[in-house]
Amino acid sequence: MVYSEAFLSAIKAIWAHKMRSFLTMLGIIIGIFSVTVLISAAQGTTASVTESIEGMGSNLISVFVFDKRANLNERDLSDIENLPGVSLVSPYVSSQFTVKSGANTVEGVETIGVMEEYQTIRDYKISAGRFVTESDNKKRIRVAVIGSEIADDAFGGSSGAVGQELTIGGTKFDIIGVLEPEGTSFMGNLDKIVLIPFSTAQRFLQDTEIRNIYVSAESSDTVEMAKENIENYLIELTGATGDEEKEGYFVYSQSEILENLNTVTGTMTAFLASIAAISLLVGGIGIMNIMLVSVTERTREIGIQKAIGATRKDILIQFLIEAILVSGVGGIIGLILAYAATGPLSNIIGSQIGIESGVMLIAIGFSLVVGVVFGIYPAIRASKLNPIEALRYE
Amino acid sequence: MKTLIDIKNMYKIYEMGSEKVHALDGVSIKVHEHEFVAIIGPSGSGKSTLMNMIGCLDTPSSGEYFLEGINISKYSENELAHIRNAKIGFIFQQFNLFRRLSALENVEMPAKYMRIPREERKKRAKRALDIVGLSDRLNHRPTELSGGQQQRVAIARSLVNDPPVVLADEPTGNLDSKSGEDIMNMIKELHKQGSTIVLITHDIDVANEADRVIHLRDGKITLDKKKGAN
Numbered sequence: 001m002v003y004s005e006a007f008l009s010a011i012k013a014i015w016a017h018k019m020r021s022f023l024t025m026l027g028i029i030i031g032i033f034s035v036t037v038l039i040s041a042a043q044g045t046t047a048s049v050t051e052s053i054e055g056m057g058s059n060l061i062s063v064f065v066f067d068k069r070a071n072l073n074e075r076d077l078s079d080i081e082n083l084p085g086v087s088l089v090s091p092y093v094s095s096q097f098t099v100k101s102g103a104n105t106v107e108g109v110e111t112i113g114v115m116e117e118y119q120t121i122r123d124y125k126i127s128a129g130r131f132v133t134e135s136d137n138k139k140r141i142r143v144a145v146i147g148s149e150i151a152d153d154a155f156g157g158s159s160g161a162v163g164q165e166l167t168i169g170g171t172k173f174d175i176i177g178v179l180e181p182e183g184t185s186f187m188g189n190l191d192k193i194v195l196i197p198f199s200t201a202q203r204f205l206q207d208t209e210i211r212n213i214y215v216s217a218e219s220s221d222t223v224e225m226a227k228e229n230i231e232n233y234l235i236e237l238t239g240a241t242g243d244e245e246k247e248g249y250f251v252y253s254q255s256e257i258l259e260n261l262n263t264v265t266g267t268m269t270a271f272l273a274s275i276a277a278i279s280l281l282v283g284g285i286g287i288m289n290i291m292l293v294s295v296t297e298r299t300r301e302i303g304i305q306k307a308i309g310a311t312r313k314d315i316l317i318q319f320l321i322e323a324i325l326v327s328g329v330g331g332i333i334g335l336i337l338a339y340a341a342t343g344p345l346s347n348i349i350g351s352q353i354g355i356e357s358g359v360m361l362i363a364i365g366f367s368l369v370v371g372v373v374f375g376i377y378p379a380i381r382a383s384k385l386n387p388i389e390a391l392r393y394e
Numbered sequence: 395m396k397t398l399i400d401i402k403n404m405y406k407i408y409e410m411g412s413e414k415v416h417a418l419d420g421v422s423i424k425v426h427e428h429e430f431v432a433i434i435g436p437s438g439s440g441k442s443t444l445m446n447m448i449g450c451l452d453t454p455s456s457g458e459y460f461l462e463g464i465n466i467s468k469y470s471e472n473e474l475a476h477i478r479n480a481k482i483g484f485i486f487q488q489f490n491l492f493r494r495l496s497a498l499e500n501v502e503m504p505a506k507y508m509r510i511p512r513e514e515r516k517k518r519a520k521r522a523l524d525i526v527g528l529s530d531r532l533n534h535r536p537t538e539l540s541g542g543q544q545q546r547v548a549i550a551r552s553l554v555n556d557p558p559v560v561l562a563d564e565p566t567g568n569l570d571s572k573s574g575e576d577i578m579n580m581i582k583e584l585h586k587q588g589s590t591i592v593l594i595t596h597d598i599d600v601a602n603e604a605d606r607v608i609h610l611r612d613g614k615i616t617l618d619k620k621k622g623a624n
Binding site for chain 2: 005012013016300301303304305306307308309310311312313314387388391
């Protein structure tokens with residue numbers, strides 16, 4: 001039989017058992033739906049995290065020093081700043097405090113001591129007032145730049161906040177500026193922070209060590225070079241040798257953080273998708289089950305077909321197309337439902353989710369493969385029926 | 395006259411446990427073109443086995459089967475499917491129509507397996523239904539037709555590929571006597587038009603409608619008699 005004819009008769013056969021066909025399809029619908037939604041949700045989340053990391057600037061390098069022998073001081077910072085490939089350096093120290101302004105209290109506010117350069121390194125924008133300056137640092141004065149959320153919560157907006165007083169952990173600070181909203185990322189709420197001069201923070205936190213610095217490379221091309229130079233500088237500073245060399249510090253570029261993150265989210269996506277794929281497997285078994293029932297029910301019919309000249313191949317193709325049609329249509333319906341679900345899901349997860357065309361193709365391809373894999377055995381069984389016995393079947 | 399079916403010393407042996415059953419025990423038959431042959435025998439005589447052999451649904455344990463001069467006793471399942479499709483028109487006791495298909499679609503089926511293009515197929519199927527007088531029932535399903543009408547659809551189906559042999563297995567067995575008579579008349583008419591007919595039955599009255607009656611008992615031919623001859 002010509003394929004298009006086999007296709008039409010398969011549609012008829014499926015239509016003849018609407019309820020049964022739909023229930024069989026449901027397994028595939030659920031399978032494809034969950035695989036597609038999970039992969040798309042994971043992709044959407046990864047994309048938004050990636051975006052927020054990239055938003056921090058592709059030239060950014062973070063440095064953490066653990067080795068106690070490397071007690072970084074201000075001269076080291078300016079040495080690092082002069083290393084080839086490096087553009088700007090700012091030390092970084094942070095702790096969480098409860099901040100108060102009059103009757104308003106905000107708990108768990110990340111209070112960070114930074115230098116003037118930090119604004120450029122992190123690409124912070126000021127919506128009112130100004131950022132921390134070198135002279136603030138020199139004078140160790142108690143001034144603060146606050147995140148937009150604190151401005152909104154404690155002062156009802158950025159414009160009213162500048163010039164007001166803010167109590168951080170019991171100490172009074174003058175507000176000199178407000179940051180533009182940055183949004184929330186995997187690093188936390190970027191709008192619920194307070195930036196103060198580094199030197200003030202050292203005294204305030206009673207922590208004179210510099211363990212954490214942020215560096216910006218001259219350009220994205222010099223990131224690797226800058227990273228290497230900083231590492232060598234730190235090795236020299238600590239006097240570490242051999243295996244020790246790599247243990248005293250972390251120097252991360254943005255691309256490395258992204259890479260690590262992608263590995264993690266990739267594993268995560270694969271894990272979720274394989275769980276969802278189990279439901280697809282169950283759907284496939286459902287198809288095989290119902291196809292076997294259908295072969296038994298149609299034994300006599302197959303006998304007649306063979307008597308009047310159907311070859312094994314004719315019968316095989318007929319049943320295989322039926323299985324593929326059930327799984328294929330199920331796959332398409334599952335995909336449509338998944339597409340419909342992305343809107344509400346985007347709202348729940350908080351990052352934009354779309355179904356990539358690649359994922360769509362894979363989903364459809366997968367459902368067809370399931371049809372072939374689970375339809376082939378019943379089809380072979382049908383094709384191998386002995387016509388005499390099949391004709392005798394009641 | 396041309397020999398159409400030439401069965402030479404055919405055996406079909408089934409093993410039932412340790413016992414061997416000779417369903418066909420050295421059967422030789424020649425059927426010529428335009429003959430109307432009835433094969434009669436009680437149940438267990440081997441007539442169903444013989445019908446399956448003539449219809450190319452089964453292969454013998456030994457012996458040979460020449461159909462239109464070609465030895466098909468060693469043909470593969472696939473080759474036999476093509477032979478059945480082109481050379482044999484089946485009429486069954488149970489009509490064996492496809493319930494989900496219309497009369498026209500039922501009649502089209504053998505032509506479909508022959509890969510005849512749709513238009514040509516429809517034309518042939520309509521002509522075959524015209525021959526059996528069902529031109530006004532093309533789109534009726536088997537369940538909407540009487541037994542006699544269903545058997546006429548089956549006859550039309552057996553004719554659609556214009557096979558050299560029409561093989562009828564108890565064609566009136568499931569019909570009332572009036573419809574049975576109609577069907578027999580139709581088969582006789584087909585014979586008159588030139589078809590070669592092999593009829594399998596256990597009913598001597600039906601068998602006597604044929605020009606030649608072959609009696610089968612215990613897998614052997616006991617009598618092969620032409621009408622008019624003594």
